[in-house]
Amino acid sequence: MPVPVQRDPEQTRRALAAWLAARSPRAGEVEVGPVRVPGAAGFSGEILMCDAEWTGSGPPRREPLAVRVAPTGHRVHPDDRWADQVRLLEVLDGTDVPVAPLLGHEPDPSVLGAPFLVMRRIEGRVPADLPSYHREGWLAALPPHRRRAVWLGGVEMLAAIHRLDPDALGLGFLDRPRYGTGHLTQQLAEYTRFLPFYGADGNRTATTALAWLHEHRPEEPAPPRLLWGDARLGNIVYDGETPAAVLDWEMAALGRPESDLAWFLHLDRHLSEGIGAVRLAGLPGRAETVRHYERLTGHAVRDLEYYEVFAAFRFCVLTARVTRLLEESGIMPPGTDFPLHRNATRLLARVLEEAADRCGGTAVPR
The missing domain is CATH 3.30.200.20 (Phosphorylase Kinase; domain 1)
Known part of the structure; x- marks a missing residue:
């Protein structure tokens, strides 16, 4: 949009x-x-x-x-x-x-x-979010083995980003020490402070998820890596099945690479399961994606389930903000049941419930 x-x-x-x-x-x-x-x-x-x-x-x-x-x-x-x-x-x-x-x-x-x-401008094709690439478009028109190549190319872009040395490149300017030490600490503090700005402070699922994220926050071993932030197929320009350019760095940060990997997986899950679409045949699943990423980087992925909750929470909050902007701009009447935010909230509840089941207890408000 x-x-x-x-x-x-x-x-x-x-x-x-x-x-x-x-x-x-x-x-x-x-x-x-x-x-x-x-x-x-x-x-x-x-x-x-x-x-x-x-x-x-x-x-x-x-x-x-x-x-x-x-x-x-x-x-x-x-x-x-x-x-x-x-x-x-x-x-x-x-x-x-x-x-x-x-x-x-x-x-x-x-x-x-x-x-x-x-x-x-880099010429090529980008998998669309609207309508979802799982439903129509050039990716859906490809045979399964070529879809697989597109997906793995996206994972290879993640690996290439995470192999960069932030210190050697002088990327310390991406750190946000005024919110604390470490990516998670900074992000959670920022979302806690600005939840009303996003329009998500009244969303019980989002506030419950934020409390869960604070409570279960894992360690952040040094050194941090460069995070793309908005890591997804829809931010890659493809030449055939080969990535030609990586787009949109406004959410870039320094932190654990699991944050990018979880966002990459969650945004695909939103565009399939989250909107009731059948996921395209040929696209590798979560386990194979993680294995491929680990082979490319030599990094053992840990705490991915936590970062998947983190991704689902952030996406829910961002869609709340988009809903507010649509209302303020007059594109959408106030109070409209906007499917993007509704679907994001529903999927967050599902992801949070899955995490709570693994940890024991119930995390989602009934």
Whole structure:
């Protein structure tokens, strides 16, 4: 679900053309084509697509561009950490993790009304969330063995990210010590503080899950790894069955890799079981995914069940925020029974019940 259009397309086109020309005066004039919003974009950031052509003294040069604009009116997270996202993309561009090349960024909000960055658009296909790739689309149309390759390619992207050395890359800026020490401590403290911001403070399943997460928090052995944050098939551009680019780093952090792996598994579970869809044949299951990840990284996965509750809780909270934004923007009347949040809450209750059964007792309010 894309962010609603927040700007005049023609004015935006002219502003981008002037900005690009000013950054490369030797390349001559810049012509920017129509600006459009991709239908498969997420709700947490404004994405604009366009093509630019430089007409200097040499042969014309054309570039497909993706412009990401910092969130303003439609902010899913209480702190967008925009500067950290830009800095992380600059760092990752020199690693084995494929990201769209960053062509430039603008911190001055006067150009487009908010800071923005411009990337070279990577052509390819992305598994869709809406409608779920388990129900239709290019992934569903593939034979099972090719679906398997797509899934394992996603796991390989997780492994590539987690093999990076945060200290060597200078990624300490992703730490959030004002919320405590360690990723879990920081995240749980932040969600506890901002639950009303997300609109989830009245959700009994979410508040019960948060209490359970505090009570059962596992150790966080050092050193932490880089976490993608929004690790899922829908944030990967594929060239055939091969990942060509990893997208969306706004939830990046430092912590235990199980956090990413659990999110990857849970978001797929939401898009199948969570919405009542049959999971595609050929996609490896949880156990095989974990084994493949462990072979790729040499990391023995531990406490995955805890991190799956953590993933289900975070997704429930984020969908509560999206529901609030839809109501505030007038897209959806207040009080509407929004399936996204309802399904996320139901699946959280199921995941929490499974965890409670393993630990003994009942964790979900009756």
